[in-house]
Amino acid sequence: MNLLENLKWRYATKKFDSSKKVNESDLKKLKEAIQLSASSFGLQLYKVLIIESDQIKEKLKPASWEQTQITEASHIFIFCNYTKVIDKNIDDYINLKSKSLNIGTKDLEGYSDFMKNSIGALSEDMQKVWTAKQTYIAMGNLLTACAELKIDACPMEGFDIEKYNDILALDSKDLSAAVITAVGYRSGEDATANAPKIRKSIDDLFEII
């Protein structure tokens, strides 16, 4: 099975070869894997910033506990969730759906109201948590896409969200950095590359009922 082979191949890369860059054609595929990710109601309530700029990477590094992946990796993917859900988010989706399915927005009004009511019932804090969770599905797909293309990646939560939001001016856009991934090619000196994968046993992880 391709997926299993790819998941076994990947590892959280600690040291990247900064001379190697992910090419445009592969970047396009990585973006498409993220774009195709499932999300609650299909709303995709996040934006993904892809950092190529060395200058921005240098600014992000101290906000990432000085982890060297930030400056040595080819690209940093920053998954940013919307911090609140407004009617416009739902209306945008309904318009997209209406166009794709070639039906009037009037016919989608019931579904639109259902979403608005369901999401409106959540506190702003709960909305924020909910949109952040969705980014983890997309981030997981990025890891899988990288592995299929034999691109290395390191998913990271070890960064200062407030500092990231500040550096990237996310607050004013109602966005917040949720999780990031450094993407590029492993350095020959990455000692962790050949370490065995540590995973709970199937018996520990699952229960059939």
Added chain:
Amino acid sequence: MNLLENLKWRYATKKFDSSKKVNESDLKKLKEAIQLSASSFGLQLYKVLIIESDQIKEKLKPASWEQTQITEASHIFIFCNYTKVIDKNIDDYINLKSKSLNIGTKDLEGYSDFMKNSIGALSEDMQKVWTAKQTYIAMGNLLTACAELKIDACPMEGFDIEKYNDILALDSKDLSAAVITAVGYRSGEDATANAPKIRKSIDDLFEII
């Protein structure tokens, strides 16, 4: 690219053919895809219940807004996050790592303390949110694994967490249902099967910096 083809093939299945069951060999692969999922620090702070019992499915259905996927799908995967992180969770991981790498736990003490301090600094509410987020990576991998095996799936958040925790007696195990996925085979009558996928454009979703 296999992943992109598989992601395009899949859709959130609304109607399953209840006569078709996922076989043991495929189930094993689905479990392995979940097991291989990335997680923060590699801790995998969740458990996955796989519901085969028709009786339990019947109990879960009213707690899932009567959605028919619950009783018609072959298996329901319930991703349950740990609601608090205790030292034992970290110690278990350290023991696993020590055995896998054939090094003494003493040599991993620094890393163990680092994890304990980082996670200990989070409030219980934040710990719960954090462990729940990790389940979304695993759930995403389940969707991808299903697609590769041409098994249908429906990821679902539309269920009553408290009722699930009650029915499955999760509270006493410090677990909580985070997200679920119905897995099986689409019914020929599922009208949504051939609907075009609705996704934001690449330009809307990404920003290169």
